Amino acid sequence: MADDGLFGELPEQSAPCTEVVPRGAPRLREPVRDQVELRAVDIDSLIGQDHPVRVIWAYVEGLDLSELEDRVKARENRPGYPAPSPRLLLALWLYATSDGVGSARALDRLCDSHDVYRWLCGGVSLNHHTLSDFRVGCADLLDRLLVEHLVALNEAGLVDLEKLTQDGVRIRASAGTGSFRREATLDRQMAQAGAVVEELKREVDADPEASNRRIRAAKERAARERSERVQAAQAALAEIKRKRKQLDDKGGNGKKPKEPRASTTDPQARVMKMADAGFRPAYNVQVASAAGELIVVAIDVDNSGSDRGLMRPMLERTRARLKRLPRRYLADGGFCSGEDIEWAHGEGIEVYCPPPKSRSGVDPFLPRSNDGPGVAAWRARMASEAGKAQYQARTICECIHARWRNWDLRQLTVRGIAKVRAVVLRYALTNNILQGHRLVKA
Numbered sequence: 001m002a003d004d005g006l007f008g009e010l011p012e013q014s015a016p017c018t019e020v021v022p023r024g025a026p027r028l029r030e031p032v033r034d035q036v037e038l039r040a041v042d043i044d045s046l047i048g049q050d051h052p053v054r055v056i057w058a059y060v061e062g063l064d065l066s067e068l069e070d071r072v073k074a075r076e077n078r079p080g081y082p083a084p085s086p087r088l089l090l091a092l093w094l095y096a097t098s099d100g101v102g103s104a105r106a107l108d109r110l111c112d113s114h115d116v117y118r119w120l121c122g123g124v125s126l127n128h129h130t131l132s133d134f135r136v137g138c139a140d141l142l143d144r145l146l147v148e149h150l151v152a153l154n155e156a157g158l159v160d161l162e163k164l165t166q167d168g169v170r171i172r173a174s175a176g177t178g179s180f181r182r183e184a185t186l187d188r189q190m191a192q193a194g195a196v197v198e199e200l201k202r203e204v205d206a207d208p209e210a211s212n213r214r215i216r217a218a219k220e221r222a223a224r225e226r227s228e229r230v231q232a233a234q235a236a237l238a239e240i241k242r243k244r245k246q247l248d249d250k251g252g253n254g255k256k257p258k259e260p261r262a263s264t265t266d267p268q269a270r271v272m273k274m275a276d277a278g279f280r281p282a283y284n285v286q287v288a289s290a291a292g293e294l295i296v297v298a299i300d301v302d303n304s305g306s307d308r309g310l311m312r313p314m315l316e317r318t319r320a321r322l323k324r325l326p327r328r329y330l331a332d333g334g335f336c337s338g339e340d341i342e343w344a345h346g347e348g349i350e351v352y353c354p355p356p357k358s359r360s361g362v363d364p365f366l367p368r369s370n371d372g373p374g375v376a377a378w379r380a381r382m383a384s385e386a387g388k389a390q391y392q393a394r395t396i397c398e399c400i401h402a403r404w405r406n407w408d409l410r411q412l413t414v415r416g417i418a419k420v421r422a423v424v425l426r427y428a429l430t431n432n433i434l435q436g437h438r439l440v441k442a
Contacts, residue, residue, distance in 0.1 A: 046115045053095050053116050055437045056430075059149075060091040067141065084124055089134045091120055097430040100408035102423070104132035136414055139422035146429050147321050149436065150297060158439045163291040164326040165397040166314055166335065168307045169404075171420075172411035173269035173281040180261040180271065180281070186234050189264070193227035229264050236267040266415040272305040283412070283420050287400060287428070288314050291330060291393040294400055294435050296428040297322070301421045307334035311351075312343050325349055330394035338375050345374025352391045354382060403431060 047053060065086045074080035095116070096107050108128040110117040153159040181189065201220060240260040263269050269281040284307070286300040298318050302310060311331055319325050325347055333354045344351050351374075355364035365383035367376050381387040404427050412420055 043115060043119050047119050051116070052098060052434060053091075053120060056094045056098070056433060057091050057120065059433050060087050060094070063087070063090075063145065065090070065141075068138065084126055084130060086134075088120065088122075088124060089126075089131065090138075092117065092126075092131070093135060093426060094430050094433065095120065097407060097426050098434060100406070102408060102413050104128040104135060107131050135426075136419040136422045139418065139425055142422065142425035142429055143321075146296070146425060146432065149429065149432050150295065150322070153295060153432075153436050153439070156440075158436065159290045159293050159295050161290060161297070161322065161324065162326055163328040163330070163393065164288050164297055164318070165291045165330040165394045166286065166288045166311060167332055167394075167397050167401070168284050168286050168310070168334070169401045170272050170274055170282040170284055171409060171424075172274075173263075173266050173283055173420075174412045174415050175263045175266035175269045175281040177271070177281060179263040179265040181233065181264055182259050182261050183234075183237055186230055186237065186262065186264070190227065190230045190234065193223055193230055196223040196226075229267070232267040233262040233264045236262040268303055268417050269415075270303045270305060283417070284310075285420075285424050286310055286314055287397070288318055289397045289400055291328075292396060293439065294396065294403075295432050295439075296400065299421070299424050299428050301417050301424060303417065307332065309337050309340065311335045311337060311340040311353075315344065315347075315349070328352060328390065330391055332394070338372070341378050342372045342374040345372075345377060350381065351378055352382065352387060352394070353378070354391070355379065400431060 068086035068090075072083045072086075074082050092107060092111070096102070096110075101107050101110065105128045107117070108126060108131060111121050111126055112118070150159065150161075154161055237260055240262065244260065261271075263281060266281065269283060271279050272282045272284065274280055274282060284302045284304055286302060286307075287296060288298040289296050298314060298321055300310075300314055300317060304310070311329075315325060315329065326349060328350045329344060329352065331351065331353045333356055336353050336356055341351050341353070355378075358364050365379050367379055371379070382391070407427065407430075409427055412423065414420060414423055
């Protein structure tokens with residue numbers, strides 16, 4: 001059949017157009033950042049109901065912080081700009097600790113840019129000076145809060161204080177290895193600093209120009225602070241010599257001592273052997289915790305590079321804080337001291353601590369002729385299967401140090417044992433608040 005018969009009524013089709021039509025520029029949505037917008041934002045809805053910051057704020061809300069509020073100078077019917085609430089400052093630092101923030105300047109920036117910190121602030125403006133002063137100025141309060149929180153957990157049956165563990169962690173100090181100087185160098189630097197201070201004092205008194213006088217006064221202050229740091233290093237050097245003399249009187253450790261040195265940056269820091277076998281300026285932080293619950297019971301900060309002899313001071317601190325002593329005490333092998341074990345035995349405490357290996361190959365669990373009743377009972381206890389089973393609960397306390405490492409407690413940003421203690425107490429309280437919340441939920 002012909003094609004005309006089937007499709008004769010259709011219109012004639014035109015040939016396809018081969019002409020190229022220009023596509024034009026693409027239409028895109030570009031950001032415009034200088035436009036003004038009016039937004040209605042409920043910041044409370046941005047924070048989840050199970051967020052850790054709500055746990056910390058709920059804890060802080062129920063505290064009695066009158067001792068901090070009494071320090072505020074701005075009072076009703078008196079002039080003065082209102083101070084930030086101590087409750088807010090405490091909550092900010094507790095949450096910042098769990099968030100790995102240890103710098104006051106970094107926390108100040110987060111209060112302006114991060115929703116969680118803005119939620120905590122609730123429109124209250126802060127500055128890094130206020131945050132920095134609060135960070136190290138409330139160690140006694142943190143110590144009291146740690147005890148009160150621990151007692152509350154014990155009364156709720158969430159923590160067993162009959163069995164405690166002790167372990168130490170060395171934390172890098174805020175001082176360089178090159179800041180350690182020997183006695184001759186410190187004497188020379190002290191003389192130089194004193195001469196600079198005296199010269200600048202004469203220039204300030206004789207200069208009639210106010211601007212130059214302010215500049216020289218700033219230089220004098222810097223030189224005076226340098227002189228004070230060198231003087232503190234000299235005092236630390238004298239303390240090191242005194243401790244070495246006590247060690248020598250007891251027979252020494254068999255090693256030839258090196259000439260002592262002290263840091264002009266942080267005089268209380270000491271060079272210690274770290275976990276990676278390196279040697280760096282650090283502090284020895286001692287932690288006593290409830291075995292199995294990851295709850296910190298007490299902390300102490302020392303600048304001794306060895307854990308030996310630190311068991312009794314921690315037990316005495318625990319008794320002073322809790323008005324009681326544990327029935328069982330688990331410690332690392334580095335804490336083994338015959339004097340401490342005998343003292344603990346006299347107080348009715350069973351010490352679980354592996355004895356150090358003998359270089360001569362003698363079984364360390366065998367009794368010695370000079371063993372007291374406490375040490376003899378300790379050796380027999382650690383040789384038994386029941387004693388080894390009890391000691392296995394000690395290893396979980398390492399998780400507290402691991403958690404602090406995850407919170408970036410690797411190098412301190414403050415100097416001096418008093419300030420370091422305030423920082424570590426904050427880490428301990430933050431750990432107990434969040435861990436106690438987990439225990440309650442469980």
